[in-house]
Amino acid sequence: MKHWTEPNGIFLIQIPIDWQYLNSGLSDYEEKSPYGFQPYEDPIGCFQISCYPLSELAPSIAKANPNGVRNLSWKASREDNSEFCTHLFFGAYYDQALIGKYIYDVGLEGDKRIAKQLGIAIKILNSVVIVPESDRKLAADFDKFDRFTGSLAASHDLLCAAIDAGACIEIIAIAANQIDAYLRLSLVIARQLDEKTNNIETRYLFQADGEKGIMERKVFEDALKFKIIDQEAFNCLSELYSLRNRVIHRYIISDIKSRDLVEIAGKYLSALERTRLTLRDFEQKQAVVPYGLYGTKFGKALVTDDAIRRLHASANDKHLLEKYKRSVSDRRR
Structure with missing residues (x-):
């Protein structure tokens, strides 16, 4: 695994060493949320992660946790359409609201390779470390x-x-x-x-x-x-x-x-x-x-x-x- 740092230093994650960070490598991506990743070779899906101030995206959670959310847990859901399947993950950690996505072509639904990649995506999400604001x-x-x-x-x-x-x-x-x-x-x-x-x-x-x-x-x-x-x-x-x-x-x-x-x-x-x-x-x-x-x-x-x-x-x-x-x-x- 290799670490990846959010460009503003807000959080760190661990991604597979043979995965590419897309935002700096493709002309149609910008260095802002969502941040995209996929294998260098034969990608069949794309993992994305976004972060936003908790006070803006989930003010009620921020108010209930004035010192930040200390335990990270993910709420999973689906958002599919006629072209793509999307696994969604919502989490709150310290002062950040986090959104993870794993997206793939609808024709690959049920493919064993997707299940493996999805497992990697979940490991990435569980590796999130929020950096203290001072650092x-x-x-x-x-x-x-x-x-x-x-x-x-x-x-x-x-x-x-x-x-x-x-x-x-x-x-x-x-x-x-x-x-x-x-x-x-x-x-x-x-x-x-x-x-x-x-x-x-x-x-x-x-x-x-x-x-x-x-x-x-x-x-x-x-x-x-x-x-x-x-x-x-x-x-x-x-x-x-x-x-x-x-x-x-x-x-x-x-x-x-x-x-x-x-x-x-x-x-x-x-x-x-x-x-x-x-x-x-x-x-x-x-x-x-x-x-x-x-x-x-x-x-x-x-x-x-x-x-x-x-x-x-x-x-x-x-x-x-x-x-x-x-x-x-x-x-x-």
């Missing part, structure tokens, strides 16, 4: 960090493919992305170490569409300011930044030769490895303290088979391409 921002921030690491893992698939193909422009572009990512994560960890805090500066890790983010040059400057890199490394990265822009934006209108791309790509790969080692040093420093992303409290520094499978699943979510898809099924079963 919801941290939960949402950790979710952004998890997506960041999944995207970073996926980028390595692209880099390996580019290296195998000898595609120098792709190597330069992806390596530049990864250097930027390593420095961003190093900055987050360095700030946590300095302030002895769990707070995550997600402005370094996530930029929504239409949102003004932190540009690559500013990341270099911040990394120098917080002594992530020294002046020599800053100068090297600045030089590579100029070369990359020349390659990407002025390959046709400049005198740069394709032969030159090989040397530039090599310089980028060397800088990438140096930056990776810088990040590794910060991760190791944080792994022995009780706070921060890799601190002992959250256990994210532990590398287990399940952790690797969850990372592969996150990379699959980033790619959504068969070419890069990894198997995440538990072979022990």
Whole structure:
């Protein structure tokens, strides 16, 4: 199983590692209730879960439980039509009203596969954990960090493919992305170490569409300011930044030769490895303290088979391409 966090940090659930979260993967879904899930392969139904403030959806229950509903139970019902069968589940937990649905084609009614999937859906519903209001921002921030690491893992698939193909422009572009990512994560960890805090500066890790983010040059400057890199490394990265822009934006209108791309790509790969080692040093420093992303409290520094499978699943979510898809099924079963 892998955990999934409601985008606002309101609740957590455990879903099968080989199930896809639909809202971030399909263009006709938004990141709001209902949140949809289904198996990556051969889906025959869709599980959805929604949450709403209890005071809005069930004010009488909220009034009768001023300190929140402490025991979660689900009331089941059906809502079928000529096309789809829908199993509905209603619950109240702490300050949230919860609605679960399992939806499938009416022609599959009575299918043994549906019964199995429905059983999984019920397990998911029973795994709900409501996050205390004071911790919801941290939960949402950790979710952004998890997506960041999944995207970073996926980028390595692209880099390996580019290296195998000898595609120098792709190597330069992806390596530049990864250097930027390593420095961003190093900055987050360095700030946590300095302030002895769990707070995550997600402005370094996530930029929504239409949102003004932190540009690559500013990341270099911040990394120098917080002594992530020294002046020599800053100068090297600045030089590579100029070369990359020349390659990407002025390959046709400049005198740069394709032969030159090989040397530039090599310089980028060397800088990438140096930056990776810088990040590794910060991760190791944080792994022995009780706070921060890799601190002992959250256990994210532990590398287990399940952790690797969850990372592969996150990379699959980033790619959504068969070419890069990894198997995440538990072979022990």
